[in-house]
Amino acid sequence: AQKVTQAQTEISVVEKEDVTLDCVYETRDTTYYLFWYKQPPSGELVFLIRRNSFDEQNEISGRYSWNFQKSTSSFNFTITASQVVDSAVYFCALSDHTGGFKTIFGAGTRLFVKA
Amino acid sequence: DAEITQSPRHKITETGRQVTLACHQTWNHNNMFWYRQDLGHGLRLIHYSYGVQDTNKGEVSDGYSVSRSNTEDLPLTLESAASSQTSVYFCASSESGGYGYTFGSGTRLTVV
Numbered sequence A: 001a002q003k004v005t006q007a008q009t010e011i012s013v014v015e016k017e018d019v020t021l022d023c024v025y026e027t028r029d030t031t032y033y034l035f036w037y038k039q040p041p042s043g044e045l046v047f048l049i050r051r052n053s054f055d056e057q058n059e060i061s062g063r064y065s066w067n068f069q070k071s072t073s074s075f076n077f078t079i080t081a082s083q084v085v086d087s088a089v090y091f092c093a094l095s096d097h098t099g100g101f102k103t104i105f106g107a108g109t110r111l112f113v114k115a
Numbered sequence B: 001d002a003e004i005t006q007s008p009r010h011k012i013t014e015t016g017r018q019v020t021l022a023c024h025q026t027w028n029h030n031n032m033f034w035y036r037q038d039l040g041h042g043l044r045l046i047h048y049s050y051g052v053q054d055t056n057k058g059e060v061s062d063g064y065s066v067s068r069s070n071t072e073d074l075p076l077t078l079e080s081a082a083s084s085q086t087s088v089y090f091c092a093s094s095e096s097g098g099y100g101y102t103f104g105s106g107t108r109l110t111v112v
Helices: none
Strands: A003-005 A009-016 A018-020 A022-025 A034-040 A047-053 A057-063 A064-069 A074-079 A087-098 A103-105 A108-115 B004-007 B010-013 B019-026 B031-038 B042-051 B054-055 B064-066 B076-077 B089-094 B105-112
Touching: A003 A103, A003 B042, A009 A018, A009 B064, A018 A108, A022 A074, A034 A074, A034 B031, A047 A064, A047 B105, A074 A087, B004 B089, B010 B019, B019 B064, B019 B105, B042 B064
Parallel strands: A009 A108, B010 B105
Antiparallel strands: A003 A022, A018 A074, A034 A047, A034 A087, A057 A064, A064 A074, A087 A103, A087 A108, B004 B019, B019 B076, B031 B042, B031 B089, B042 B054, B064 B076, B089 B105
């Protein structure tokens, strides 16, 4: 069965701190995709990254980085030197072959970055 | 520019009324989805479609229906609105299975 767990409901940091958002997933498939989305206070949902199950390379995009570890079924997201504009709800998501590649989402982690 | 639009942005309706939320995309995506967002639950899938005339139930489909008569539109109908259906509804589309979604701006529905 598909499942995505984001155990951190809310995180609060001070600007310039590094912060890691955890994501643990469950799937029986060998072919699957993992995603992160951002939902700022304005409410829209913004796609950040997609990772397929065959590519465990970590990815860095500016202050954002993602650590994919199949051994622990985790796909964690780190923001380096956080900024107030990073304040948002972040969703981790999973899409797998058994589920017809529809996407299921975790409950989200709300990040507060204080100036 | 291609886009995905939802209407209305806000809707207040009475219990028992039929309500239809519109979703229109110009990405020419075959895959379209409806999710509802509630505090503590993240986004839950209501219905989805992989092409014209194709519709499928998601995890929370009771009380909702969709139809897909063309590539661009996937309207969501609440047959008889209930207070439990008060939520924010998001429509999304994707190029194909396993690709990231493009989301609409959402519809905030209140059932009184």
